[in-house]
Amino acid sequence: MAGISTAEATFPMSLEKPVTVVVARPAKKERDQEEEEEEVLVIEGIEIKRDEFVKFDVFINDEDEMPASGGGPEKAEFAGSFVNVPHKQRDGGGGMVIKTRLRLGISELLEGLEVGDDDEHVLVKLVPRCDDVHVTITGIKIEIE
Template sequence: MAGISSSTPAIFPMSLYKPVAVVVARPAKKEREKEEEEVLVIEGIEVKRDEFVKFDVFINDEDEVVTGGGAERTERAGSFVSVPHKHRNRDGDDGGMVKKTQLRMGISELLEALGVEDDDEDVVVKLVPRCDNVHVTISGIKIEME
């Protein structure tokens, strides 16, 4: 994730055909002071129903990336997996080849393990596809309090 700068805005929707790193804003500090979980939300994940899709999600403190802390300070948050299946209705059509979903994962403990301070406003989220020649589109990434 080296070389990522907070001045590089992510352009959504994005196709996930190679690893992508995005700077994601955290909720305001006063919102984070409540004893709630920070939840990473990857919105509008569009995948073809008949393809196996997997991508991993990694998180790093933005300060570590910019100052060269590198991969040793990166934590794996989880994975998204979609197993291929076919669904046919009475007319014999497959009901649409693309499904749209989202991925939500709690990250408060992970941020604590990374040493992300309360005054840090951003984190870097890296998505790494684990399948070749698949079609994945993502419409946004954000962090919410839950």
């Protein structure tokens, strides 16, 4: 994919700086089965320390929106945020690592970006909003619900 300066994502990945990942969409036949079904972006295996404040934002863009074609990051749409509010343990269990996931419905967002049925991939950008926090992600995918 010419025009994207992001290397192929390898998982698990550490979210220390903004990361852009090319994510495959479900096969077209799966998306065409019913109008009522929703495409859901799933960020899996988010590992964080329970007692740390963690926040990152998720943006989506059409893979064809390259800066040379007048598109680019400024045309990306905000899909949602992940936030962990610190939980302190009375028994001294601070620093405990928890593993969770984030699920975001993106069908309407893809329509707004004019992502066509023939587009097989989208760009997903994760932007950390806090410093000195350790976040690990084991995978990103799109499912049909």
